[in-house]
Amino acid sequence: MSDDKAGFVLQAAGFDELKGWKDDDPSSLFEVMEACRSQVTGTKPYRTGSLGLSTDDLLPLLKAARNAKPASASEARSFFEQNCRPFFIKKLDGGRGFVTAFYEPEIAVSDKLDSTYRFPFYRRPDDLIELDNSNRPVGLDSSYAFGRLQDGEISAYPDRQAIDQGFLDGRGLEIAWAKSKVDVFFVHVQGAARLRYPDGRKARITYTAKAGHPFSAIGKLLVDRGEIDRANISMQSIRAWLAAHPEQVDDVLWHNRSYIFFREAPVAASKAGPVAAAKVPLVAGRSLAVDRLIHTFGFPFFIRSESLTHLDKGRPFQRLMLALDTGSAIVGPARGDIFTGSGDEAGELAGTVRNDADFAILIPNAAAGRFG
Numbered sequence: 001m002s003d004d005k006a007g008f009v010l011q012a013a014g015f016d017e018l019k020g021w022k023d024d025d026p027s028s029l030f031e032v033m034e035a036c037r038s039q040v041t042g043t044k045p046y047r048t049g050s051l052g053l054s055t056d057d058l059l060p061l062l063k064a065a066r067n068a069k070p071a072s073a074s075e076a077r078s079f080f081e082q083n084c085r086p087f088f089i090k091k092l093d094g095g096r097g098f099v100t101a102f103y104e105p106e107i108a109v110s111d112k113l114d115s116t117y118r119f120p121f122y123r124r125p126d127d128l129i130e131l132d133n134s135n136r137p138v139g140l141d142s143s144y145a146f147g148r149l150q151d152g153e154i155s156a157y158p159d160r161q162a163i164d165q166g167f168l169d170g171r172g173l174e175i176a177w178a179k180s181k182v183d184v185f186f187v188h189v190q191g192a193a194r195l196r197y198p199d200g201r202k203a204r205i206t207y208t209a210k211a212g213h214p215f216s217a218i219g220k221l222l223v224d225r226g227e228i229d230r231a232n233i234s235m236q237s238i239r240a241w242l243a244a245h246p247e248q249v250d251d252v253l254w255h256n257r258s259y260i261f262f263r264e265a266p267v268a269a270s271k272a273g274p275v276a277a278a279k280v281p282l283v284a285g286r287s288l289a290v291d292r293l294i295h296t297f298g299f300p301f302f303i304r305s306e307s308l309t310h311l312d313k314g315r316p317f318q319r320l321m322l323a324l325d326t327g328s329a330i331v332g333p334a335r336g337d338i339f340t341g342s343g344d345e346a347g348e349l350a351g352t353v354r355n356d357a358d359f360a361i362l363i364p365n366a367a368a369g370r371f372g
Helices: 024-042 057-066 073-083 160-164 181-190 218-224 237-242 246-253 343-350 365-372
Strands: 009-012 084-091 097-104 106-110 117-123 128-130 144-148 154-155 174-178 192-196 204-211 260-265 287-288 300-305 319-325 335-344 355-364
Touching: 009 287, 024 057, 024 319, 057 073, 057 355, 057 365, 073 084, 073 365, 084 237, 097 181, 097 192, 097 343, 117 181, 117 260, 117 365, 154 218, 160 246, 160 260, 174 204, 181 237, 181 246, 218 237, 218 246, 237 343, 246 260, 300 335, 319 335, 319 355, 355 365
Parallel strands: 097 335, 106 192, 287 319
Antiparallel strands: 009 084, 084 355, 097 355, 106 174, 117 174, 128 144, 144 154, 192 204, 204 260, 287 335, 300 319, 300 355
16 A cells, blocks of 8 residues: 555565564553553544544454453564554655654752742643634644634744743743753653652643644754764753853754643653553553654554664664654654653663664554555
8 A cells, every 4th residue: 555645655564574573572562552442432532644544443453452461472472463464664765764762851840930940841821722724824834733812813822932031921831940941842852751849749741732833853953053963963962062052052942943831640650651642651662652644543563673772782673562652753654753761761762762763564454454
């Protein structure tokens, strides 16, 4: 099955063609698949991406998983072999897929503004509305999913610079304040964080909306300016550059006009990941952010990258994952963001992931017939 407009083709394959498949243990996916089943049957189905795979296509797999009790890695793989067919996602330009990674930072905050804690995380403003083709103003790009409603008129919402310079001051939207504008920026990029208050209390915030402007990668900006070599770009090298050039921090951060708003979320068990776009907790190393315009949450993807070795102690990354999140920078059919977990160690793992990868989507048997 091909989608010339989207620039890719699905190529039917056998599980024996998935290099590394027999070395994987997808046992940890069954718990989160049950969470997905509960979400889509008890709350609402996931939105169908342009590939055309729907929640109804996914449900037979989720229901079968509920009754599966794999006692070994082999039995877990056999479940997917019996219930799905794999399809390689092949880009028509011949290029390979690409993966990055994200994590849930833990950050020191205060619930009071003072000379140390000065940079806020904001709740969603009440004048921020969702846009679609029925209400998007003429001239506002179709990529804008949010806008501002004021006096009956809809317009683009103020961007990162305007908000940093005080647009939301005095509206009582602050959840907490952090010590560093750079820390706040990177929480925006990650989309969630654990908050640590001075009295030891812990809380959690997660994405709820954004101002609507397109995401612009500051790493690309610094590469284009010749500040960081392309081969060395990472979260760590970007942070180091910003620390060394404090007078340029605003200019660089404001290049990314996108601005994220948060909601307070329950602090679940310490090992549970944040609840992301699919409304289920993320599982470290098994949760993938995908392009939501193309793909549908809950579907399994087998990802292999022979150059990505630091996540698996020197071995190539080759794992079955579930599509459970999305992000402004995750664009394309074979583009993924790997969730590495929570805290500083997870951040160190995530920060240097920029690797070519092969993507295969596993489609439940009943739906697979539509794709070849």
